[in-house]
Amino acid sequence: ESSSSKPHAVLLSSPGMGHLIPVLELGKRLVILHNFDVTVFVVASQTSAAESSIIESAMRPKLCQVIELPRPDISGLIGPDAEVFTILAVMMREIKPALRSAISSLKSPPTMLVVDLFGTESLIIADELQIQKYVYITINAWCLALAVYAPTLDKLVQGEYIDKNGSFNIPGCVPVRPSDVVDPMLDRTNPQYLEYVRMGLKIPMNSGILINTWEDLEPTTLAALRHVKHLGRILKASVYTVGPIARPLGPVGSNKELFDWLDKQPQESVLYISLGSGGTLSLEQTIELAWGLELSQQRFVWVVRRPTEKTGDGSYFKVGNDDDELSRFLPEGFLTRTHNKGVVVSQWAAQVEILSHPSVGGFLSHCGWNSTVESITNGVPIIAWPLYAEQKMNATLLKEELGIAVRSMNLPSAATVGREEIKMMVRRMMVEEEGRGLRARVKELKLSGERAWKNGGSSYNGLSMLAKECQVIGHYQCPVSEA
Ligand code: UDP
Numbered sequence: 001e002s003s004s005s006k007p008h009a010v011l012l013s014s015p016g017m018g019h020l021i022p023v024l025e026l027g028k029r030l031v032i033l034h035n036f037d038v039t040v041f042v043v044a045s046q047t048s049a050a051e052s053s054i055i056e057s058a059m060r061p062k063l064c065q066v067i068e069l070p071r072p073d074i075s076g077l078i079g080p081d082a083e084v085f086t087i088l089a090v091m092m093r094e095i096k097p098a099l100r101s102a103i104s105s106l107k108s109p110p111t112m113l114v115v116d117l118f119g120t121e122s123l124i125i126a127d128e129l130q131i132q133k134y135v136y137i138t139i140n141a142w143c144l145a146l147a148v149y150a151p152t153l154d155k156l157v158q159g160e161y162i163d164k165n166g167s168f169n170i171p172g173c174v175p176v177r178p179s180d181v182v183d184p185m186l187d188r189t190n191p192q193y194l195e196y197v198r199m200g201l202k203i204p205m206n207s208g209i210l211i212n213t214w215e216d217l218e219p220t221t222l223a224a225l226r227h228v229k230h231l232g233r234i235l236k237a238s239v240y241t242v243g244p245i246a247r248p249l250g251p252v253g254s255n256k257e258l259f260d261w262l263d264k265q266p267q268e269s270v271l272y273i274s275l276g277s278g279g280t281l282s283l284e285q286t287i288e289l290a291w292g293l294e295l296s297q298q299r300f301v302w303v304v305r306r307p308t309e310k311t312g313d314g315s316y317f318k319v320g321n322d323d324d325e326l327s328r329f330l331p332e333g334f335l336t337r338t339h340n341k342g343v344v345v346s347q348w349a350a351q352v353e354i355l356s357h358p359s360v361g362g363f364l365s366h367c368g369w370n371s372t373v374e375s376i377t378n379g380v381p382i383i384a385w386p387l388y389a390e391q392k393m394n395a396t397l398l399k400e401e402l403g404i405a406v407r408s409m410n411l412p413s414a415a416t417v418g419r420e421e422i423k424m425m426v427r428r429m430m431v432e433e434e435g436r437g438l439r440a441r442v443k444e445l446k447l448s449g450e451r452a453w454k455n456g457g458s459s460y461n462g463l464s465m466l467a468k469e470c471q472v473i474g475h476y477q478c479p480v481s482e483a
Contacts, residue, residue: 007470008037010103010110011064011136014092014118015043015071017051017277018370022138022212023116024058024066025245031063033460034467038064039106043095044071050348057250069098082191084278084313085184085389089195092118100125112470114210117147120202132470135203137211139369141221141239142397143390144211145173146182148225148234150200161185171231172224174401180392204235208466212243212373214452214459217402217445240462244373244449247352255350258301258343259357265299268361268439271430272354272380274303276368279387280314283307283329285416290330292422293342298430300342301360303349304329311415313388355380361439362429367394376404379446381438383425385411404442406434 009030013023020042030036040058058064072094078086099122103110113126114134126133137144149170157164162185167175184196203209215222224231225239252259262270273289275281281289286307293300304326308314326346327335335344351371354360355378363375364383372394375382384395384407398405406428408417429435452459 006035006037007111007467008039008106008108009112009114009470010106011038011040012095012099012113012115012119012122013040013042014088014116016088017054018368019116019118019138020051021054021247021370022245023114023136024054024064025247026114026136026210026242027064028058029242029245029463030467033463036467036470037108039110040064040066041069041099041102042066043091044068053250053253054247067102069095069102072098079191083183085192086190086195088118089192089199093121096122096125100128103129117199117203120199120205123202123206126206132208133206134208134210134466135206137203137209139212139390140372140394140397141211141213141218141225141241142173142176143182143369143393144203144209145170145221145225145231146176146390146393147196147200148203149231150185150197152230152234154197160188170224172228173221173231176393177396180396182390182393183388204237206237208238208240208469209235210240210242210462210466212245212369214241214243214449216448216452216458217243217376218397238465240466241452242459242462242466244377244452244459246370246374246377249353249356250350252350252353255345255353258345258349259353261343262301262354262357262359265359267358269430270299270301270357270359271362271364271383271426272301272351272360273364274349274351274371275305275366275385275387276371278313278368279366280305280308281311282309282416285311286329287331288416288419289422290334291419292417292426294331294334294338295419295423296426296430297341298426299359300338301345301349301354302342303345303347305347311387352378362426362435364426367391367398369394372398373449376442376445377449379439379443381405381429381435381442383407383429402441402445404438404445406438 011023011027013020024040027038027040031038055066059066072091074090074094077090110131112132114136115122116136116138123133153168161181162178164178167177169175184192225235307329326344352374355374360380363380364385365371366387367384382398382405384398384405386392386395395407399407406425408421410417451457
């Protein structure tokens with residue numbers, strides 16, 4: 001088959017591993033399952049070794065072509081204290097001319113354009129080329145519902161959302177508590193709020209929406225997005241579930257020693273602790289977490305980052321770029337005292353490989369959606385530690401809807417969660433009956449995710465319908481696996 005007769009999907013990923021990973025994985029599925037040609041445009045970031053290796057694995061022969069676009073200079077367009085959300089939104093708006101010219105110099109013209117949440121400003125390029133356009137949502141359906149409903153809330157609600165007493169109703173969905181709203185809604189005078197509302201207006205303006213969730217995980221919200229009057233009228237576009245999409249297992253690389261250690265630990269006895277690609281803790285919180293772990297007397301693998309002044313998203317644009325001596329930030333003697341109980345990793349770890357290891361039985365996570373999906377697809381329950389973006393809603397979904405997480409009553413409102421409370425959460429998860437229940441439940445969800453991607457499953461069908469819509473009769477093969 002000549003390459004020009006194949007459909008050619010162009011995908012655009014905004015910066016950050018949390019966007020890059022699910023976009024590349026979607027691209028790989030379009031190639032493997034539906035015989036598409038796929039070109040992925042990524043915006044250059046201060047690239048880490050981790051990022052390069054993930055890009056490389058998506059470029060293996062016969063998979064995606066990945067092209068880096070230079071990072072636009074936006075220094076004149078944002079304030080010095082701009083939030084990550086604003087930086088991403090502005091950067092992805094400014095990328096449009098570079099993307100347009102890069103697309104026009106591709107050897108074979110694209111037949112469809114897929115952008116992530118931050119890329120909606122580029123959908124106009126699809127109009128210019130008269131091709132199909134899609135938004136790929138790499139967060140869950142509940143957060144998507146809030147985003148598309150935000151322009152309505154903007155009109156209905158006066159004053160700050162967080163000051164309200166009652167929850168916000170989204171038609172057909174579980175209401176959102178004021179304390180759970182996404183970061184861009186915390187302050188309506190902050191530029192990121194305008195960016196968020198604007199995104200909510202742009203998302204519906206496309207041929208379809210792909211989302212990294214699955215029917216059995218969020219049936220009510222998905223039904224609302226499709227059928228409930230008001231929300232459906234806003235959305236119009238078809239919603240295709242394509243989750244769970246998670247990175248497949250790769251080589252453990254530089255973490256070999258860690259995996260040798262994991263091999264020697266009892267089954268489901270190790271707690272993995274990581275706060276995504278952006279998460280950082282204050283020094284005080286880092287010390288409390290260390291004490292909490294030590295007092296819990298449980299085994300752990302902890303990805304430690306240099307503390308920042310405040311707990312938040314301090315390493316979003318710079319993961320992997322400092323190699324400080326970790327012990328400087330940990331309680332004196334911590335590494336020696338916990339020598340046989342735990343392993344501390346600097347900056348970045350092979351997360352999917354760790355979560356899939358039989359010795360791992362819990363994940364203290366910031367609840368980024370990719371981390372959440374990876375935890376579920378590996379049957380690991382969560383200690384929810386939401387930090388930024390939409391993670392508070394994710395934590396609520398995990399604890400209250402899905403029943404696979406424990407969460408501190410003090411998170412995220414408390415400046416610091418104390419060691420005693422951390423110890424208790426770890427023991428509830430790793431030692432007590434409660435943890436066993438969560439583990440059983442998450443394993444059911446893992447199975448439902450596997451069913452979604454089996455031949456004839458809902459996500460398998462979702463991607464097939466999309467492929468058909470792009471006028472393709474592909475070779476339908478078994479689900480993607482690199483093994
Ligand atoms: N990740 C990793 N090693 C780390 C931290 C993160 O491999 O030490 C990966 C993780 O597996 C996930 C992604 O980076 O695929 C983070 O995405 P997520 O949506 O969880 O959070 P974000 O970084 O966007 O806040």
